[in-house]
Amino acid sequence: MNEKQLIARMVQEINKDVESDVVIMEICGTHTQSIAKYGIWEIISHRIKLVSGPGCPVCVTDKRYIDMAISLSQKEDMIIATFGDLMKVTGTESCLSEEKSKGKDIRIVYSPIQSIELAKEYPNKKVVFLAVGFETTAPLIGKMVMKAKKENINNLFFLTSLKLMKPILKEILKDKNQCIDGIICPGHVAVIKGADYFSFISDDNNIKTVVSGFEPIDIISGIYFIVQQCKGKIHNHDKNLYKRCVKEKGNETACKILEEVFVHEDGNWRGIGIIPDSAMVINKKYEKFDAKKVFSFSDLPKVIEDNCICKDILLGKEIPTSCRFFGNKCTPQHPVGPCMVSSEGTCGIYYRYRKEG
Numbered sequence: 425m426n427e428k429q430l431i432a433r434m435v436q437e438i439n440k441d442v443e444s445d446v447v448i449m450e451i452c453g454t455h456t457q458s459i460a461k462y463g464i465w466e467i468i469s470h471r472i473k474l475v476s477g478p479g480c481p482v483c484v485t486d487k488r489y490i491d492m493a494i495s496l497s498q499k500e501d502m503i504i505a506t507f508g509d510l511m512k513v514t515g516t517e518s519c520l521s522e523e524k525s526k527g528k529d530i531r532i533v534y535s536p537i538q539s540i541e542l543a544k545e546y547p548n549k550k551v552v553f554l555a556v557g558f559e560t561t562a563p564l565i566g567k568m569v570m571k572a573k574k575e576n577i578n579n580l581f582f583l584t585s586l587k588l589m590k591p592i593l594k595e596i597l598k599d600k601n602q603c604i605d606g607i608i609c610p611g612h613v614a615v616i617k618g619a620d621y622f623s624f625i626s627d628d629n630n631i632k633t634v635v636s637g638f639e640p641i642d643i644i645s646g647i648y649f650i651v652q653q654c655k656g657k658i659h660n661h662d663k664n665l666y667k668r669c670v671k672e673k674g675n676e677t678a679c680k681i682l683e684e685v686f687v688h689e690d691g692n693w694r695g696i697g698i699i700p701d702s703a704m705v706i707n708k709k710y711e712k713f714d715a716k717k718v719f720s721f722s723d724l725p726k727v728i729e730d731n732c733i734c735k736d737i738l739l740g741k742e743i744p745t746s747c748r749f750f751g752n753k754c755t756p757q758h759p760v761g762p763c764m765v766s767s768e769g770t771c772g773i774y775y776r777y778r779k780e781g
């Protein structure tokens with residue numbers, strides 16, 4: 425049986441005998457993107473509800489963080505280095521894209537390594553890298569912090585908004601009004617932290633769990649194993665469906681970097697609020713590279729929260745088409761909320777692939 429035939433076979437089995445709704449959350453924006461791109465919404469039964477979770481790093485970056493980045497961009501001799509996705513995310517009064525158009529030195533980079541190169545190229549300027557992401561990107565950022573220390577680079581700083589998946593998932597699962605039957609866990613987080621990192625979902629909550637890759641066959645396999653368990657047709661299967669990349673205990677080297685550079689503290693998730701121990705922040709040993717410790721932020725505006733349902737989208741309680749702004753006032757060209765900005769944001773994905781209802 426080739427891959428195409430295998431997918432067709434699994435879809436047939438998934439769609440057979442679905443007698444009640446099965447709600448499956450894919451936590452990660454990359455999964456949502458693949459589901460939309462490969463038309464998975466269209467080929468599975470309407471009784472299988474795929475809802476998105478909080479795994480788009482840009483979407484959960486709070487306004488205060490953007491305000492801080494903008495404030496830094498206004499200082500003398502400052503270069504801000506950022507991933508492109510962050511440019512249009514609104515702070516309280518502006519966004520990085522708008523500040524760049526006003527002449528601020530804000531540069532799009534594709535890897536944290538480029539922030540080291542910038543710092544070396546401009547020794548008389550200060551370079552601040554906007555370190556946003558989850559467990560997936562944090563090890564490389566941590567490595568750059570270590571490199572900056574080792575090479576005694578004194579003009580490079582990191583403004584962190586690095587978040588952890590486990591605490592936010594625990595928060596979602598605490599909500600007894602949330603009916604989730606299964607969760608597709610992000611393969612790339614599991615590459616770093618290991619498949620066991622997500623064991624608590626099924627162990628503590630009786631929710632079917634799979635760790636999945638990002639190809640159509642990976643996602644369909646994930647849906648298949650969850651749905652078949654819900655129907656009682658499969659018991660005790662191996663939850664790690666991404667064995668070609670994910671070990672049970674993860675990547676030891678990457679985990680050591682996380683331990684070396686970061687500590688955990690309460691994190692502010694946009695629209696959602698403070699989640700205990702959900703942020704990775706630079707520890708004392710490396711604090712001279714922590715932009716939050718080095719610079720003063722006394723001039724920040726008072727935060728006004730977004731006037732939209734992004735929070736409910738991020739928690740899998742609503743879908744984008746339920747938002748009154750979707751597709752009219754809020755589009756990727758003129759985003760109202762953060763979920764419309766990033767290529768991994770659920771609203772942006774719905775807009776591009778137009779899933780109705």
Ligand code: SF4
Pocket residue numbers: 731732733734737744747748749750751754755759760761762763764765771
């Ligand atoms: Fe927020 Fe726009 Fe999505 Fe509505 S459509 S929830 S305003 S991002």
